[in-house]
Each structure stands twice: as C-alpha cells, then as structure tokens.
Amino acid sequence: MIEINNLCKGFGDIQAVSGVTMEIKQGCVFGLVGTNGAGKSTLLRMLAGIIQPDEGSIRIGGQPVYEHAEIKREIFYISDDAFFFPNSKPVDMMQYYSHIYENFDRDQFLSMLRKFGLDANRRINTFSKGMKKQLSVLLGVCANTRYLLCDETFDGLDPVMRQAVKSIFASEIINREFTPIIASHNLRELEDICDYIGLLHEGGILLSEDLEDMKFHIHKLQCVLPEEALEMELLREMDVLHYEKSGSLLLVTARGTKTEILDCVARRNPIFSEVIPLTLEEIFISETEVAGYEVKNILL
Amino acid sequence: MKSKIFFSKFRSGIFRRELWMGALALLVFFLVLPVSTLMKVELWAEQLNQGMKLWEIQQNYAGMLSFNNLGLLIVTFVSAAVFGITGFAYLHNQRQVDFYYSQPVGRRELFTSRAVVAVLYYVVPYVLNLVLALVIGLAKGVCTSRAFSMAGLAFVHNILLFVIAYMLSVIAMELTGRIFVGILGSATLLLYGWGICYTLMGYIGRNFVTFDPRSVKWLEWIGHLSPVYWGVSDYRNYTSAFTGKSIHVSGFILSMLFLVLVGAATTVLAYFLNKIRKAESANHSMAFPKIGTVIKFAIVIPASLLVGVFTDTFTYQRRFTWTICGIVFSAILLNGIMEIIYHMDFRRVLRHKLQLLLMVCASVAVACIFQFDLFHYDSYLPEREEIADVSVGMDFTQYATTIYADGIYTMAKEYMQEQTSLGNTDIVYAMLQQVVGQQRDIGEEKASVDLKIMDICYKLTNGRRVYRSYQVDPADIQMAFSRIYEMTGVREAAFPVLKADPERVKDIQLCYFSEYMQVATKQSPDRIKLLKAYQQDLVEMSGEALTTEAPIASLNFTYGENEEAYQGCMIFPENKRTLACLKELGYTVEAQIKDKQVELIEIEDYRDDNPVLKSITDAETIDKILPNLVLSECGTIWQQYENNVYVNMSIRTEKGYIVRTSCYFRKGSVPNLD
Structure with a gap:
C-alpha cells in the first residue's frame, strides 16, 4: 500500500x-x-x-x-x-x-x-x-x-x-x-x-x-415538481453539487445513493422523476465546479 | 554480492553506451604519443649527423613521454571537460532526469559509475599509447630508464589533473541547469584563477615600476585555483627540473600530494552537489539560485577589470579615464548578459541595479588601488631595524644572460641574487634609499635605454622576504656598487665561473672581435692553466675596475659530462694573467681597440630626424675615434653608450683577412660627422 x-x-x-x-x-x-x-x-x-x-x-x-x-x-x-x-x-x-x-x-x-x-x-x-x-x-x-x-x-x-x-x-x-x-x-x-x-x-x-462508491454516491436527478416552492425545498434537503432548470424540468447533480435521492424526490410527489448515474467526466466537472473550476469562469 | 553484480552490470552498460569517449581518447592519445614520438625521434635521428648528441635525443624522448609534451596536457584537459560535460548533461534534460532518478539506482551509484567510466576511458587509451610510444623508443634505441620513470611520473600527474578538471566540469554541470550555461561554467571553473591572475598581473605590471613576480607569490596561488594554470606551470617547472641534473623529487611529491588533496576535495564537492541537487533544476540556468548573485559578483568584477586593462592598451596615451570607461561599460554589459542567462529573458537586462552599482564601485576601487599605489608598493623600503639581510641581482652585460651554475641553467641575475648576502650596512641602506627615492620619477627624467634592472630581496627580521625590481641608472650607483662588489661572496655570485672545477673543464673558446677560436681542447693541459688564471684575475679585480673598464674579449668554458658551458666570461684589460696565458697559447688579445689594424669605420647616427651615414677610411681619423669605442659584444651596464649611433668596424687580422664587428660610442664622444 x-x-x-x-x-x-x-x-x-x-x-x-x-x-x-x-x-x-x-x-x-x-x-x-x-x-x-x-x-x-x-x-x-x-x-x-x-x-x-x-x-x-x-x-x-x-x-x-x-x-x-x-x-x-x-x-x-x-x-x-x-x-x-x-x-x-x-x-x-x-x-x-x-x-x-x-x-x-x-x-x-x-x-x-x-x-x-x-x-x-x-x-x-x-x-x-x-x-x-x-x-x-x-x-x-x-x-x-x-x-x-x-x-x-x-x-x-x-x-x-x-x-x-x-x-x-x-x-x-x-x-x-x-x-x-x-x-x-x-x-x-x-x-x-x-x-x-x-x-x-x-x-x-x-x-x-x-x-463504484463514487458513482454510487453521486447522481444526476431529472424531475418535474408541481410547485416551485417544493423545488427549493428539495434543493435545500439534498447535497447539491450543481443544478439547472430547463422550463419545468429540474436537473440536479447531487451527492447520495440512488435510493436516497429517489426517496427525497418522492416525498414531493413529482410529476416526473428519474435518477441516472454520472459518468466520471461528469463527476469530475461537478466536483471541480464546486471547487471553483467552472467552464463559465474560463470561457469569456 | 548481489549489489556488486548489479552495479558492475550497470557500469558496463554505461561503458558500452559511452564507447565513443574511449574511441576519441584512443585517437587523440595515438596522435599525441606514438605518432608524434615517432616523427620526432626520426627527426632527431637525422640531426644526430649534424651534431646532436645521443643523450640529448634520449632526454628529448623522455620529455615527449612526460612534461615536455604539451599535447598530453591539452588532451587531459579537453577530455576531462568533454567527459564531464557529456557525462552529466542528463542533469539538464528533464526527460533524462526523470528516467534515471525513477530507477532503483541511487544518485551515489549514478555519480560513481559515470566517474569511474570517465577515468577508465582516459586511463586505458593513455596506457595503451604510452606502451606503444615506449616500444617505439626501445626499437629506436632512445629509451632509457629515465624515460620510464618520467613517463610514469607524468602519468600519475596527468591522472590527478584529469580528475580535478573532470570534477570541476561535473560541478559546473551540477550548479547549472542548461547545457550552454554548464559549458560556460565549466570553462569558468577551469580558467577562473588564471583569468584573475592575468588581470591582476595586468594592473600590477602596468602601474608598479618596481614589480617583481616573486613579490606576489599569492598571485601564483590564485592562478592555482585553475587546473589549467596549474598544469601549464607544472609542465614548465618539471620540464626544466627534470631535464637538468637536479630532480626536485621532494617538491614533486609534495605537489602530487597537493593534487591528490585537491582531487579529493573536488570529488567530495561534486558528490555532495550531486546528492543535494534538486531533480526539478533541469532547464533552469542555475540549479542553486541563491548562489547566482555570488557567482555574478565573482565573474563581473574581475571580468570588467580585465576589459579595463585591454581598453587601456588600445588608447594612445594609456589614460586611466579609458580604463574606468572600459570597467563601467563592461560591468553593465556583463551584468546584463548574466541576468539574461539567469532568467532567459531579455527584459531582465537591467534588473538588480543596486547590485550593478556595487559591482561597478568594487571594480573601480580595485583599479584605483593599483593606479594610485594606495598600498605604497613602489615606495616600499623597510625600516633599517626590520632588515636582517639584503641580496642583490644584476646583469653585468648589456643583455640578460643565462648561466650554468650548480648543475642547472639559470638567469645570471637570479643566481646572483640567490647567492649574495649584503647584510644591513650603512652603504647598502644608503644605496637602497637612493634607488627607492629615484623610482617615483623614473622614466620621466631618463631614457629607458639608460636604465638597468636591479633586483633586491629584503630578508626581514620576521623571516619574510620582499622582492622588488628597481630601475636604476648605473651611473648613479656606480660608486656604491663598486664597494658592494668587494664584499664577501658578491664576486662569486656575480661570476659563477669562479666555482668551476678546472679539472672538469673540457674546451675553452675565445671570442675576440666577433671571431670564435678554440684556444684549448679537452686533451690540452693548458685549459686548466687558463681557467685558473682567469679565476685568479677575477678574484683580484677591483670593484672600480669592474664598473669603469670596458671588457675587450670573452671566454666560453665547456664543462662537465653533458658539456654545459660558462658562456660570455668577460676579459677586462686588467686581467693580465688571462691575457698572458692566452698569449702563451698563441692568441694575442690587445688591451685596447686602437692597437688593432682597423681599415674602415662605418657610422650610422640616428640621433636626429635626418640620419647621418658616414664611412671613414682615413687612418688618422680612425685613430682619433678608436679610444671612444666599446665593442658591443663585450658591453657592460656600467658603460654609458650613445644608443642611437651604430658603428661597424672592418679589421684586418694577423692572418690577413677582414672581420667586421659592431661597437658603440661612449656617451658624449661621437665625433662631428660633417
């Protein structure tokens, strides 16, 4: 070792x-x-x-x-x-x-x-x-x-x-x-x-x-929630690395297992929800973004 | 055991990869030893028929294998520098540093293996070619046991020099991180002391009229900081020492021990630097940035002083202002170059202005010390009570002469100085006061041709020796010197022929009016009689006669087994025994030129802008002129001559043929040539 x-x-x-x-x-x-x-x-x-x-x-x-x-x-x-x-x-x-x-x-x-x-x-x-x-x-x-x-x-x-x-x-x-x-x-x-x-x-x-642990503990969530207030509540509850909204679709990259994230979103009665694993590249981008290394900070 | 096998394999790997080094060394040693030896021996063999002696060839051959072969020294230094630079060039390449340092081979093994391979690639070709050169010598019949021993001593000496020069090149590579900076550093370390020595000599020689190289022995030590200087001076010293009869074995051994110590010190330093050098230093000019400033000061100050000396020599009146200009300009330039090298950025050219100012001030201060003689070098005269003894050295003839004394050839002036002991008498101190007092104005009042050199060694009561070389007008000290000459031991020092053993004299040659005549051969018993007569005359000759009379002829005594000679032993009119003895042998030496049958005197007078050339054949005029002439071949420093008037005489000898000889007019005795 x-x-x-x-x-x-x-x-x-x-x-x-x-x-x-x-x-x-x-x-x-x-x-x-x-x-x-x-x-x-x-x-x-x-x-x-x-x-x-x-x-x-x-x-x-x-x-x-x-x-x-x-x-x-x-x-x-x-x-x-x-x-x-x-x-x-x-x-x-x-x-x-x-x-x-x-x-x-x-x-x-x-x-x-x-x-x-x-x-x-x-x-x-x-x-x-x-x-x-x-x-x-x-x-x-x-x-x-x-x-x-x-x-x-x-x-x-x-x-x-x-x-x-x-x-x-x-x-x-x-x-x-x-x-x-x-x-x-x-x-x-x-x-x-x-x-x-x-x-x-x-x-x-x-x-x-x-x-595998890393992938197990970080996921991307796509969901549509009935109210905007619930979205804010969800973001507060989860360990969010990154999120963005496209129309009514909320895209969140957060730490947590698939089950934990699904449980969390299920409590807010989503119209639609899906948890998908992150690629290593996505994990890399998310983690470095948290550390201040963001593409938008580099691109003019 | 496992480790030993591993490193043996590792070294053999390096050995194979660096095979070019061995091939190069083999080729150059082949040219420098067997090829040049063969060519020289064949040349000497031809000269054997033209009077060259076998012992001379054997001596020259021994010199070719040792200290009289400059090629060996050049090969030693060039190969050391090339092996050191190429062997450790990997330190300047990040890829190679990563390659070597990532392997399970410690830096110690890397260093040791490369050093061992470099030494082997120097030693093996050297030995092979030396053996070949010895075989050539044996085949040609010129190889003696002396050649073997000298070749062996030179071999040891050169290996030590190689190790020192190699380690200095390695140190330069370790201190730097770019290959061209490493090469510059290597050249600097190999030549630094020499450069400092040369620069200081330039200032001392230019500013101090009483400068004697022996008074600045410390300069030689500075020079010894450079192995190149060391090698060259060793070669010079050992060539003269080993070719003479007295071999300074103890001096040689001491020198070798010192070389061993320096070699060990440079090896330890190179090893230590190799150990602490950071791997990330590659591609940085300086591997240890903190010493960059020290190195800059150590280079810029002496280099700007050197440029100052050169600037001065290019100006017509040698003004000090030009020296200062040269120093300031070169310091700015060199500082800029070094800053660019350090940072690889032209924009850094004027960085560190305070450092630049300090360097300029230091250089100008050093130049001023010499220019204004702030340490009173020229006016130095110890207090009377500080002097234990004084010795003096002078050339009595017009020109500097070499004499054979005590088994070796040496400068007559140096020999005299070594042998004399004048003590601390009133007359000696008074003469010294007079001489020292004159130095300040010397050169302004008197023409340089009238001045002669008087070397003085002050042996002080504290054991120190201080040397000065004074310029004197012989006329000023004639009286004082004639009394000093009569002191115990001075005449023996002035004329080493007094110590010659008459039984060992072989041939005697008389030089009279430009004619050389063999007056006594090795078979003739007259040779002993003549030498004894001459020695007796010299013993009895007064100081007044020495300093006032002009010699009329000279004798050459061939002496000893190797036919060394006491040459140019002047015969004065007062030397009656010698003149009588020569007459007995059938050679009449007239006490005066006027007694010769002079047929023609040609005078060339260059004292004015319009030279006057005159030929005189009229016997009456010739008789008037003759008492004013002194033979140039027998001139002494005590005679005052008209330096710009040249005289040629045609004399009919007793045998009826004409000989030509040159003379000088005594001062103020040139006749009216209109």
Whole structure:
C-alpha cells in the first residue's frame, strides 16, 4: 500500500502539490485525474522518487521512496515523454532494464513486442509517438514491478492498443501483485479501467475514492415538481453539487445513493422523476465546479 | 554480492553506451604519443649527423613521454571537460532526469559509475599509447630508464589533473541547469584563477615600476585555483627540473600530494552537489539560485577589470579615464548578459541595479588601488631595524644572460641574487634609499635605454622576504656598487665561473672581435692553466675596475659530462694573467681597440630626424675615434653608450683577412660627422 500523508511540493512561487493525503491500495487500478496544473505529474514524480517532497511523506510498506533503491525496485515510472537512449533499439532498452530490474521478463517482453507488431531491432527514434508509448508500457509491464506509474500514457495510443493495454493490465492484476497508477485527462478511458480515482485540483486532493462508491454516491436527478416552492425545498434537503432548470424540468447533480435521492424526490410527489448515474467526466466537472473550476469562469 | 553484480552490470552498460569517449581518447592519445614520438625521434635521428648528441635525443624522448609534451596536457584537459560535460548533461534534460532518478539506482551509484567510466576511458587509451610510444623508443634505441620513470611520473600527474578538471566540469554541470550555461561554467571553473591572475598581473605590471613576480607569490596561488594554470606551470617547472641534473623529487611529491588533496576535495564537492541537487533544476540556468548573485559578483568584477586593462592598451596615451570607461561599460554589459542567462529573458537586462552599482564601485576601487599605489608598493623600503639581510641581482652585460651554475641553467641575475648576502650596512641602506627615492620619477627624467634592472630581496627580521625590481641608472650607483662588489661572496655570485672545477673543464673558446677560436681542447693541459688564471684575475679585480673598464674579449668554458658551458666570461684589460696565458697559447688579445689594424669605420647616427651615414677610411681619423669605442659584444651596464649611433668596424687580422664587428660610442664622444 502507498500511503501519502500531507504531501506538499512547490516550485518557486508555485505550489504544485499542497497537503495531499491519500492511500493507494494494493491490486487496484488507481486513476489520478485533475485539472491542468493540478499537480498530477508532480505527484507521480514524487511517487516515483524523482523529486523530493517539501513536506509530508510518501511511504510504501512503511518506507520512504525518495533515494530508497530497494523500494524503487517495486516501482516503474513511465513519463509523459519517455526517454530512450540515442540510437537504441527495443532490445537495447530490454537489456538495460533487465540490469536495473532483476525480475524483468525478457521472454514476455519479446513475445509482447511481436504481439504489438513492434520490431525488436528497429531504432526507437524511427518509431511513432504511439509506438514509443506502447514500448514504454511493455517495458513497464515486463519489469514485473509491483507499481506501474503511468503519466498520460494512454494519450498517444489508438483505441485498439488502448484496449490491448487494458487487457494486459487486467491480466497482470490477476496473475501477480500489480498496481497501475494512471494519471490522465482522458476520463472515459480511466472510467473503463480504474477501480479507484484520486481527483486533484490546484495541488490539493478533492476526493479519493473507489470509482463504484463514487458513482454510487453521486447522481444526476431529472424531475418535474408541481410547485416551485417544493423545488427549493428539495434543493435545500439534498447535497447539491450543481443544478439547472430547463422550463419545468429540474436537473440536479447531487451527492447520495440512488435510493436516497429517489426517496427525497418522492416525498414531493413529482410529476416526473428519474435518477441516472454520472459518468466520471461528469463527476469530475461537478466536483471541480464546486471547487471553483467552472467552464463559465474560463470561457469569456 | 548481489549489489556488486548489479552495479558492475550497470557500469558496463554505461561503458558500452559511452564507447565513443574511449574511441576519441584512443585517437587523440595515438596522435599525441606514438605518432608524434615517432616523427620526432626520426627527426632527431637525422640531426644526430649534424651534431646532436645521443643523450640529448634520449632526454628529448623522455620529455615527449612526460612534461615536455604539451599535447598530453591539452588532451587531459579537453577530455576531462568533454567527459564531464557529456557525462552529466542528463542533469539538464528533464526527460533524462526523470528516467534515471525513477530507477532503483541511487544518485551515489549514478555519480560513481559515470566517474569511474570517465577515468577508465582516459586511463586505458593513455596506457595503451604510452606502451606503444615506449616500444617505439626501445626499437629506436632512445629509451632509457629515465624515460620510464618520467613517463610514469607524468602519468600519475596527468591522472590527478584529469580528475580535478573532470570534477570541476561535473560541478559546473551540477550548479547549472542548461547545457550552454554548464559549458560556460565549466570553462569558468577551469580558467577562473588564471583569468584573475592575468588581470591582476595586468594592473600590477602596468602601474608598479618596481614589480617583481616573486613579490606576489599569492598571485601564483590564485592562478592555482585553475587546473589549467596549474598544469601549464607544472609542465614548465618539471620540464626544466627534470631535464637538468637536479630532480626536485621532494617538491614533486609534495605537489602530487597537493593534487591528490585537491582531487579529493573536488570529488567530495561534486558528490555532495550531486546528492543535494534538486531533480526539478533541469532547464533552469542555475540549479542553486541563491548562489547566482555570488557567482555574478565573482565573474563581473574581475571580468570588467580585465576589459579595463585591454581598453587601456588600445588608447594612445594609456589614460586611466579609458580604463574606468572600459570597467563601467563592461560591468553593465556583463551584468546584463548574466541576468539574461539567469532568467532567459531579455527584459531582465537591467534588473538588480543596486547590485550593478556595487559591482561597478568594487571594480573601480580595485583599479584605483593599483593606479594610485594606495598600498605604497613602489615606495616600499623597510625600516633599517626590520632588515636582517639584503641580496642583490644584476646583469653585468648589456643583455640578460643565462648561466650554468650548480648543475642547472639559470638567469645570471637570479643566481646572483640567490647567492649574495649584503647584510644591513650603512652603504647598502644608503644605496637602497637612493634607488627607492629615484623610482617615483623614473622614466620621466631618463631614457629607458639608460636604465638597468636591479633586483633586491629584503630578508626581514620576521623571516619574510620582499622582492622588488628597481630601475636604476648605473651611473648613479656606480660608486656604491663598486664597494658592494668587494664584499664577501658578491664576486662569486656575480661570476659563477669562479666555482668551476678546472679539472672538469673540457674546451675553452675565445671570442675576440666577433671571431670564435678554440684556444684549448679537452686533451690540452693548458685549459686548466687558463681557467685558473682567469679565476685568479677575477678574484683580484677591483670593484672600480669592474664598473669603469670596458671588457675587450670573452671566454666560453665547456664543462662537465653533458658539456654545459660558462658562456660570455668577460676579459677586462686588467686581467693580465688571462691575457698572458692566452698569449702563451698563441692568441694575442690587445688591451685596447686602437692597437688593432682597423681599415674602415662605418657610422650610422640616428640621433636626429635626418640620419647621418658616414664611412671613414682615413687612418688618422680612425685613430682619433678608436679610444671612444666599446665593442658591443663585450658591453657592460656600467658603460654609458650613445644608443642611437651604430658603428661597424672592418679589421684586418694577423692572418690577413677582414672581420667586421659592431661597437658603440661612449656617451658624449661621437665625433662631428660633417
């Protein structure tokens, strides 16, 4: 388990990560989402032991990560713009990583390269951006580390490859102790693959929950109530994140289970009511809106 | 064990990836050692037929493998800088920093592995090519045990220099976050001390008329802040030391120990910086922003002073105003450049105006200290009771000469200064007062050609030595010096030939009216007799004779196993024994020029704007002129000459042929040439 406690990191006058506290459980797929500049990459780089936190701690199995080679043997970091040695080939990188990570599975790597249609002896600098991303993921998976930190890794992959990578992750989770931590803007992709979500905004953590729990506790309500006074009463009673009215139709995004929300609206004898689950993207927009990150504040 | 295997594999990975470094080092060492050695040895072999001795070739060959091969020094510094910059360039690239720092390899291992690989890529090609060069020497028959030992010592010396220069380049890379700033930083660290030294020397040399390099030993220490300066001065020192007979082994060992200490200190500093450097410093000009201001001051002040020196040299009258202009302008410019570099933003060019003002004030203050001699360097004369001893060094001939004494060649003036001990007598102190008092006005009242250098070393009662190099008019101190000359030990210091062992003299050559004649060979017993006669004459010669008489010929004594020589030993008319001995050997040296058969005197008078050229063949006129002439090859500083009147004489020798020789007129004795 990764324990993050009151983590802070600033670059000059900019506070990139501010007081983040959360836990990442073993054997889940953890999605790290956030607004631009929310501190996702910084948090990931601190998790990888690249940069040292100003305050707070990151502990894996009770041990700090920074400058701790033994703990880092359990972590593989795939950056947004991965580095490969000049003029190197996939086999060269395999050779290098097999020195660094003692459990690196060369056979699995070569086999996966074939499956992904990547030439093991072609120079990496002739690869497309997507092919380089695929290669990074394969190297990361075959390193057989407990944690795989992916920074925007899915962005350059085509849908088929994304699916293939998801399958590999699923298979690895089943077969061994494996915890991918994925930072991305692509919320739809994360929704399909992640078990847990950490939502970052302006350096701080807005929420960190099980995705199903999150979806279970936040819903969108569409209803038509007989009186306007009842609408105001309903909004007061519920934990509303966002609401809007379109004619007589009231659209509310609120925290609560489907049953709780339906009960609440049923007491006001609605003419029409329906509770629908939110997509991750909608949850993201709603939560960040509460924190002041609203589209209308950005658009002129 | 597992860890050792891991790092061995990690290092071998770096070793393979950085193979280009080894290939480059192998190529340059190949050119600098075997190729250049082979070419030189073949060249020397050709010169063997033209008089070059085998021992000279062996000595030159040993020098090629060690301290007389500047190529080795250049390869050492260039490879150190290139390896240091490229090896740690990853620190300036965010992708690479993320790549390396995310791996289970500590910074310590990253640092150590790269340093070990760099040293190996320097050492292995060096050793391979050194072996090749030694094989060439053995095959050509010029390799001696001395060559082996010198090559070994130079190898150790160069490795230490490499480590220091490499670590300084690494430190520069660690302190910065952009590659070009890193390169600038590396060059600065390698040359900084040298630059400071050069700048201060510029100000001292320009402003202090009594400047003696030995009085500012601290400048040399500043220079030693730069390994490049260090390397060059070591090469210069060891070349002369090792090629001479006396090898200063203890000095060499001390120097090596010091290099080891500096190497260790730079390594520890580089390691420490590597440990504390933040990963996010990549793409920022300075990795430690707080020291940016210190670095700016440390660069802008000396650099603006250096520009001030240059500005001054470009102006006709060397006005101080121009120096100040150069300093102010360059300080503003450099401050602007450094601010732009720090922030990568041109709009920051005039930021930190207070800092700029402080830097300009500091630079101008330093320039003023030298310009107005605020520390009274030139007028320095210790109190009488502070002086324990005084030594003096002068060149007696017209020109600076090198002499062979105590097994090595040295400057005659320096040797004399080392050997003399004048004490603290009235006459000595009075002369010093006179000399020091004259320095303020020197150069304004007297033509520089009339002035000669007198080096003085004040040995103070507190053990300190203070050196000054005074410009004196010999006429002013002639009387005082003639008395000093007769003090114990002064004449032995002035004429090292007095210490020569007659039994070891091989050949003696007489130089008389531009003719060189071998008067005694190694087989001849007369050589011993002649040297003894000459030594006896010098011992008996008075100070008055030395400072008033003009020499008439000179002797060269070839000496010792390696045929070193005491050259230009002047014969004065008073040296009767020597003249008699030469006459016995069949060489008549006349005490006066007038006794020679002069057929033609050509005079070129450049004292006025319209030069006068005159040829005189009339015997009567020649007889009138001759007593006023002094042979230029035998000129001493005590004679006063007409510097702009050149005289050539054609003399018919006893054997009937004509020789030409040049002379000077004594001061004020040029005849009317109309």
